[in-house]
Amino acid sequence: MNPQSPINEIRYKKRAQDETWARALLHKLPFGILATELKGQPFQKPSLFAYDEARNAIYIHGALEGRMRTNIEANPRVCFCVAEMGRLLPADTAMEFGVEYASAVVFGEVVTVLDDDEARLGLQLILDRYFPHMKSGEDYRPITAEELDITAVYRIDIQAISGKEARHPADYPGAFTYPYQAKP
Numbered sequence: 001m002n003p004q005s006p007i008n009e010i011r012y013k014k015r016a017q018d019e020t021w022a023r024a025l026l027h028k029l030p031f032g033i034l035a036t037e038l039k040g041q042p043f044q045k046p047s048l049f050a051y052d053e054a055r056n057a058i059y060i061h062g063a064l065e066g067r068m069r070t071n072i073e074a075n076p077r078v079c080f081c082v083a084e085m086g087r088l089l090p091a092d093t094a095m096e097f098g099v100e101y102a103s104a105v106v107f108g109e110v111v112t113v114l115d116d117d118e119a120r121l122g123l124q125l126i127l128d129r130y131f132p133h134m135k136s137g138e139d140y141r142p143i144t145a146e147e148l149d150i151t152a153v154y155r156i157d158i159q160a161i162s163g164k165e166a167r168h169p170a171d172y173p174g175a176f177t178y179p180y181q182a183k184p
Contacts, residue, residue, distance in 0.1 A: 022104040022163030026051040026058070029082040030130075034060060034110075034156075036071035036078050043067055049080075050125035058106065058156040059113075059122035069152060072110045080106040080156055087175040089168060100167050100175075107160040112152060116145070119153040 034045045045068050047060045058080055062068055072078065086100025113119045120143050124136065136142045168175065 017163035022161045025104040032082045034080050038071040038074050050129045056158045060154050062152050064152045076109040078110045090174040102165040104163045108156045108158045110154050110156045113155050122153040
């Protein structure tokens with residue numbers, strides 16, 4: 001890639017999706033990976049998250065101390081990715097094997113949310129996303145000031161986003177779903 005190219009430019013244009021598609025994937029997929037860097041050492045952190053389209057931001061939470069916090073304090077530029085795997089695609093030659101997938105990559109800067117109201121909002125967005133059937137104040141105690149004091153909330157301010165997808169016809173010869181299944 002040309003170093004002068006936009007950060008979210010997709011090399012393989014036929015797989016590229018528009019920004020609306022990529023943002024929809026942030027709403028759909030349940031899990032993301034945050035990538036940070038410090039002194040040339042990359043670090044990735046799997047994370048539950050909430051995408052706040054109105055703020056053009058992603059909220060995650062984590063520890064008050066640790067590698068992620070150290071990294072983002074030194075370098076707030078981050079990358080956040082969500083992806084899903086589709087069917088595996090066998091072929092006649094090893095070079096032609098493939099996989100269906102969809103992914104969105106966000107580029108931006110992360111900040112530690114210091115305002116209690118915004119931190120509470122970010123945490124509540126995460127709770128609402130993963131536990132939509134449960135209501136604060138009815139099914140569980142609302143977030144307390146003490147809980148905010150021991151939890152770090154981070155906001156990724158989105159500067160650019162890209163989306164990519166590879167799908168094949170339903171009748172692709174020999175296509176199958178990877179047999180992995182998470183343990184309950």
